[in-house]
Amino acid sequence: MFEQALKNIDDILRADNAGSALDYIEQTSWILFLKYLDDLEKDKEKSARLAGKKYKYILSPEFRWQVWACPKTADGKIDHHKAMDGDDLKDFVNNKLFPYLKKFRVEDSNTIENKIGEIFHELKNKIQSGYSLRNILDIVDKLHFQTNEEKHELSHLYESKIQNMGNAGRDGGQYYTPRPLIKTIVKVVDPNLGETIYDGACGSAGFLVEAFNYLTEQREKLSSKEWDVLQTKTFFGKEKITLPYIIGVMNMILHGIETPNIKHKNTLSENLADIQEKDRYDLVIANPPFCFCNISSKFSKLVGERVLLLKILFFPTPTTLQSVCENCFWKIAICTRFWICPEAPFKARE
Numbered sequence: 527m528f529e530q531a532l533k534n535i536d537d538i539l540r541a542d543n544a545g546s547a548l549d550y551i552e553q554t555s556w557i558l559f560l561k562y563l564d565d566l567e568k569d570k571e572k573s574a575r576l577a578g579k580k581y582k583y584i585l586s587p588e589f590r591w592q593v594w595a596c597p598k599t600a601d602g603k604i605d606h607h608k609a610m611d612g613d614d615l616k617d618f619v620n621n622k623l624f625p626y627l628k629k630f631r632v633e634d635s636n637t638i639e640n641k642i643g644e645i646f647h648e649l650k651n652k653i654q655s656g657y658s659l660r661n662i663l664d665i666v667d668k669l670h671f672q673t674n675e676e677k678h679e680l681s682h683l684y685e686s687k688i689q690n691m692g693n694a695g696r697d698g699g700q701y702y703t704p705r706p707l708i709k710t711i712v713k714v715v716d717p718n719l720g721e722t723i724y725d726g727a728c729g730s731a732g733f734l735v736e737a738f739n740y741l742t743e744q745r746e747k748l749s750s751k752e753w754d755v756l757q758t759k760t761f762f763g764k765e766k767i768t769l770p771y772i773i774g775v776m777n778m779i780l781h782g783i784e785t786p787n788i789k790h791k792n793t794l795s796e797n798l799a800d801i802q803e804k805d806r807y808d809l810v811i812a813n814p815p816f817c818f819c820n821i822s823s824k825f826s827k828l829v830g831e832r833v834l835l836l837k838i839l840f841f842p843t844p845t846t847l848q849s850v851c852e853n854c855f856w857k858i859a860i861c862t863r864f865w866i867c868p869e870a871p872f873k874a875r876e
Contacts, residue, residue, distance in 0.1 A: 528679050531665050542658040551687050552769050553652055555776045557666050559645060562779055564591035565671040584639055589626055594618060596667040616656035636787050641775060644790045648768045681780035688730045688773060703813045708736045717741060717809055719752055724807035726793035728763030731774035733811040735781045757784060762807060766792040
């Protein structure tokens with residue numbers, strides 16, 4: 527059902543002239559995110575009720591999925607008298623919904639509220655027809671994120687869409703690293719539970735997702751405390767471009783990470799002199815970007831210092847890589863466009 531649903535959405539976007547495969551996944555992602563948020567809030571409200579507590583919803587009533595997107599009748603069917611369509615729906619999304627969601631953005635916060643603001647801060651609705659949007663909302667409303675089986679199936683289908691994006695021409699390829707390559711690199715790194723894992727140019731979050739899969743192969747053996755560590759204190763990333771940032775967040779959500787620690791920032795423009803001990807990570811698994819434009823001058827001056835793992839992103843040759851690795855505290859696996867160096871002289875873990 528899910529596979530056909532996503533194909534139907536692509537067909538609607540294609541007929542709507544909503545752009546290329548890159549635009550399809552962007553537009554699908556923001557709608558999926560809001561449906562995911564609605565399911566998440568329902569789960570939290572149910573849990574709070576069972577505990578005898580009252581749950582405070584993140585979104586105001588008029589901006590909740592069941593109010594603006596798919597209002598229902600008493601028997602659970604779409605209420606066509608209340609459901610917006612055509613220009614009314616398009617105007618609501620462009621002039622009310624998006625401006626409202628942008629206001630949730632808070633600097634240096636990893637709450638779900640901030641993720642809402644980050645995603646919609648620079649995002650635009652590219653679906654030209656309100657009738658096309660209505661059809662997409664009706665399809666997405668039938669998808670659910672409430673069981674592991676549902677999330678698992680959707681995550682695989684979403685990965686397929688990301689792969690199609692990587693093959694779609696334009697700049698799609700720079701956001702996507704082939705999954706067999708990612709699996710190999712993660713296996714070489716062999717991350718352990720309790721270590722922090724960082725990708726400073728995470729794109730669609732393929733490395734972080736695969737590291738999560740690697741650490742949860744025997745999920746049933748994980749304690750609730752270990753699961754909480756994986757959810758909140760293990761995976762970290764940054765992404766400069768809006769499109770891959772949105773896709774990366776959604777990809778991690780679909781794979782089981784409720785509030786991904788991905789920041790919408792340009793890693794290479796940061797001043798390394800401002801980095802503190804708390805900003806260090808145990809492992810870096812990354813595929814550096816195509817170009818190194820917008821790198822601060824201080825970055826190149828401090829690249830030899832053991833200040834932050836960001837320095838590993840600055841290496842044009844294997845010689846530079848080796849010199850960086852020899853002076854590094856951490857075990858690192860690095861993929862570039864042309865080679866992998868799993869045998870570099872990393873310092874072993876304690």
